[in-house]
Amino acid sequence: MTRRWRISAVAAVAGLLVAGGELVTGSPGSAALLLAVFLLLAVVTSPLVFPRTVATGGDRPVIYWRPGCPYCLRLRTVLGPRAARFQWVDIWQDSEAAAIVRGIADGNETVPTVVIDGQGFVNPDPRWVKxxxxxx
Incomplete structure (x- = not known):
């Protein structure tokens, strides 16, 4: 569970440290702006921006992802509100899902891996998925 939040935690702590440094030098406006940027980065790299699905199943297309993956974030961004039509499965939270991804991606846990109509696609172009x- 902690691995899922590591990148976000580092961004938040870095933001606090940088903002604290700016406050010490007498720049409260700069400190607030930098803190806001780092906290936004922490939220964007967290699992919070992805739909929450644990188990696989059903007839919806599946996207296997993991927190901190820039390619997953890019796919999520391009899909926009349509992302909810997919079943999003975090491979760091679901070991069965990680095994499925390894089976599709030649033994690697490469994400995003998209499964549509039973066929797997490793790191497909987001526009193609859309x-x-x-x-x-």
Missing amino acids: EKLQTA
């Missing part, structure tokens, strides 16, 4: 979702 198109595929519209035709499905």
Whole structure:
């Protein structure tokens, strides 16, 4: 569980340290701005921006992801509100999902891995996924 939040925690702590340094030098406006930027980074890299799904199943397309993955974040951003039409499974939280990804990605835990109609795609172009979702 802590591994999922590590990047976000580092960003938040770094923000506090940098903002504290700015406060010491007498720049409260700069400190507030830097703290806001670092806290935004902490939220964006956290599991909070992804739909929460643990188990696989059902007939919706599945996206396997993990926190801190920039490619997963890019896919999530491109899909926008349509992301909720997918089943998002965190491979760090679901060992069965990690095994499925390894089976698709030649033994690697490469994410995002998208499964549509039973066929797996490793790190597909986000625009392609969006198109595929519209035709499905």
